[in-house]
Amino acid sequence: QDAIDRKEKRSETFKTAVQGLAVGTRALKTEELGRRAPQWVRDTLVTMCMRCRQPFSAIVRRRHHCRACGYVVCARCSDYKAELQYDGNRLNRVCQQCYVFLTGHVVLEEQDRRHRGILEKGAAEISDRSLLCSSLQLLDKSGKGSTGGWFVIPQDDPLVLYIYAAPHTSIPLLGYQVKDLPQDPCRHRFQLVQSGQVLTFMAESEELKRRWMKAMAQAAAGITHPEEDVDFCD
Numbered sequence: 001q002d003a004i005d006r007k008e009k010r011s012e013t014f015k016t017a018v019q020g021l022a023v024g025t026r027a028l029k030t031e032e033l034g035r036r037a038p039q040w041v042r043d044t045l046v047t048m049c050m051r052c053r054q055p056f057s058a059i060v061r062r063r064h065h066c067r068a069c070g071y072v073v074c075a076r077c078s079d080y081k082a083e084l085q086y087d088g089n090r091l092n093r094v095c096q097q098c099y100v101f102l103t104g105h106v107v108l109e110e111q112d113r114r115h116r117g118i119l120e121k122g123a124a125e126i127s128d129r130s131l132l133c134s135s136l137q138l139l140d141k142s143g144k145g146s147t148g149g150w151f152v153i154p155q156d157d158p159l160v161l162y163i164y165a166a167p168h169t170s171i172p173l174l175g176y177q178v179k180d181l182p183q184d185p186c187r188h189r190f191q192l193v194q195s196g197q198v199l200t201f202m203a204e205s206e207e208l209k210r211r212w213m214k215a216m217a218q219a220a221a222g223i224t225h226p227e228e229d230v231d232f233c234d
Helices: 002-022 096-103 114-127 206-220
Strands: 080-084 090-094 130-139 146-154 160-164 169-172 177-180 188-194 197-203
Touching: 080 096, 090 096, 130 206, 146 206, 160 206, 177 206, 188 206, 197 206
Parallel strands: none
Antiparallel strands: 080 090, 130 146, 130 197, 146 160, 160 169, 177 188, 188 197
């Protein structure tokens, strides 16, 4: 029931944010895009991207505002720039829909994946000198939504977890506690816990989960040498 309540609340929050453009503020007409400055939707009203509806996460998915329509969007949906007349025809960050309208350009699939290709290249370079790397899922607080990415603990920075997603980020592991979650044939989950902050991960297999738990627990305990083979997982 708690999970259902959280999902309904998130959906209502999203509806409130969208309706706020028409109710709380005057929404720009299509022909006004780029000519008039929009009134931005408040960050606090939005828990998911207003274009692709992927949930926001304080760890791996930041909020951005489209400078043309004022929507709150994720990095992937706002990875475009267009000239805005109200800002002296300077280039501004805009969402994909506004970019297509303002420039008349068609967004090809290859272009849409451009920034992800850059991340994958960086991930490959650091993976070659890593203690452990693989794909993982970082679950949101409801446990239903997730953000996938390439997760790496590099040899030259063994106390930090690097997450290659959109955008990429890093988590200092020192001081965290690693906790196992009940085994599930389809959901191999574990957590990092510190001072009330809880990060829940999901691996593709139980064996991979155990490897990550061990590597993160050693980093959390300050162990920087692989030969110090100690298991600190709960």
